[in-house]
């Protein structure tokens with residue numbers, strides 16, 4: 001039997017465990033084990049499925065019985081009885097994770113019925129803890145040993161797990177949650193997350209949702225919107241589960257469908273809700289339905305899911321191909337649209353609209369194949385007309401059961417006025433949020449909950465702007481990163497190509513940079529986020545903190561801890577993108593900085609952006625570099641990086657760029673050549689790239705760029721190696737900034753690189769980062 005870890009609350013009892021060849025069934029006993037303490041093993045996905053992104057991180061377990069006792073699900077792990085099999089290394093139990101030292105599962109007592117083990121725990125003295133060195137050895141042994149060997153030891157380990165006291169945590173005063181009328185188990189679960197008080201949006205939205213209203217919630221980035229809808233959704237599941245149990249009824253399908261515009265955000269919402277549920281005695285099964293996962297597997301998961309978090313494209317694909325999936329979602333109590341305004345963009349809306357329609361459509365008679373979802377058959381339509389009145393009633397009844405919740409940090413101004421009841425809805429295009437709202441079949445006029453009516457940006461965010469030449473952005477990016485090397489930074493660009501170019505450029509400059517864009521397979525996307533989160537490479541690369549170079553795919557919702565700095569390499573195309581990008585820092589009452597690199601040509605769009613984002617700012621005219629101080633008078637402040645220091649960094653950046661271009665041109669050049677050969681073959685002409693280029697047939701408009709690419713491509717290995725050596729030499733040198741600089745006194749960038757000082761921008765007039 002293989003059980004997906006994500007299905008730890010699987011409701012049906014599972015069949016008996018497979019026994020391994022070496023196991024002696026008669027000599028084994030089984031005990032309840034915390035789900036986190038089981039020997040989960042990562043499932044190796046064959047390389048050919050590298051693109052099967054959803055399998056990433058899939059784990060399996062064998063030899064475990066799942067037993068359901070009332071509402072409690074126990075995981076029974078095999079424990080051998082024979083001492084004869086024991087090797088006396090003291091730790092050779094294979095029942096724990098391959099990679100990690102066994103540790104007490106958080107809330108293990110709540111996830112598993114443990115009275116038996118607790119009784120034993122009381123009577124068995126705990127063994128002394130092993131020294132770290134021994135633990136290392138034990139871990140090594142665990143990797144090679146699969147089967148549990150020593151019953152005594154085994155018992156002892158379980159005992160240890162049960163016995164180990166919960167880490168001592170300071171009592172936390174939860175009184176500020178009381179007015180929200182949550183159940184005690186929910187409050188204790190929130191307490192385990194150490195959230196002592198609700199955020200503004202949580203205080204305002206939770207009571208409205210719990211009172212059964214449809215809600216549109218607006219609150220700044222990082223202000224806890226996920227739990228603002230997550231807490232009531234889970235509360236609702238808890239009380240429904242209790243009723244079902246008391247009345248001995250069958251489960252009625254999923255409680256909630258949450259739609260998210262990006263895969264990463266969907267995964268994050270799932271993790272966030274799962275973290276909340278960890279502290280509950282029984283928890284809903286939460287699954288995510290994302291592009292890149294095997295559709296069949298998702299269908300199976302959906303049959304038992306209580307809360308579904310999905311991207312619209314994949315959800316519609318699964319839903320439209322299987323009526324049973326739709327049936328399991330038909331009775332949802334909540335439809336949630338997170339980052340609702342983004343759902344309209346990037347072609348998401350069509351699928352989202354189909355999902356809404358399908359949810360509202362009355363159930364189809366099983367024997368009437370013609371009327372299945374999406375069916376356009378005339379006969380079916382006639383029959384539909386005949387029964388229309390009846391169905392309309394059913395539909396109304398059906399729709400009225402569901403609450404609709406919409407959340408975002410950005411709603412356009414007109415819409416906000418309309419939501420506040422000040423004017424009437426009138427959608428002008430399908431990209432319009434009003435169009436979405438009209439399609440949503442609210443069961444009442446939704447309550448508009450606006451947690452931050454005046455400011456759009458996070459409270460503790462500081463915003464700065466650096467003016468630079470259009471061709472100097474790489475240089476200023478590097479300077480900005482260098483001058484605050486210990487700040488974990490997220491660099492946003494407007495194109496995938498820029499991410500592809502900048503990441504190796506920064507790497508050449510010895511900075512730990514990771515890419516993230518929609519052209520990457522999901523597995524690689526998740527890997528980059530994980531490496532950024534882990535601040536990987538920071539130690540190797542002179543203490544510089546990790547850098548994520550991303551397109552707007554990372555702009556929405558991502559909650560990565562300790563991002564201190566957001567740099568907009570390009571001015572974002574829309575004001576809301578600026579809000580969301582900047583919102584990756586200064587989250588949950590932390591502070592953070594957002595810096596926009598602005599070329600002369602971008603000054604006008606920047607003015608517009610500032611006017612939108614900081615409505616009350618006095619934006620003065622001016623679009624030249626010299627007028628930057630006039631450009632923005634509040635909200636964004638200009639930062640005058642000392643240009644003499646920047647000049648000293650130029651040589652490094654130029655070299656790093658040359659190397660990155662050469663490497664990229666070599667990779668791309670091969671591909672381009674292949675393409676041209678094939679095109680020539682198709683045309684029946686001889687391929688001679690030089691001749692063709694001379695004749696201008698392949699060169700066209702961008703031929704000077706092509707010429708540069710060609711030069712880069714033709715760079716010999718030796719030339720490349722000498723460029724690398726020159727850059728290495730430069731990077732090892734200190735940069736003397738002098739003592740008479742305006743903003744730096746005796747400060748040198750090499751010192752900053754070591755992370756000993758990172759205050760340069762803080763000392764610059766205007767931004768006051770160190771306040």
Ligand SMILES: Nc1ncnc2c1ncn2[C@@H]1O[C@H](COP(=O)(O)OP(=O)(O)OP(=O)(O)O)[C@@H](O)[C@H]1O
Pocket residue numbers: 195196197198199202219220221222223224225226227408409556557558559583584587588
């Ligand atoms: N009551 C609370 N107290 C403290 N921290 C909280 C609270 N609620 C949520 N958080 C934390 O705040 C962070 C941001 O929450 P969340 O991701 O829900 O923000 P958001 O408003 O959805 O942001 P965005 O608009 O960027 O999607 C998370 O790390 C979350 O764990």
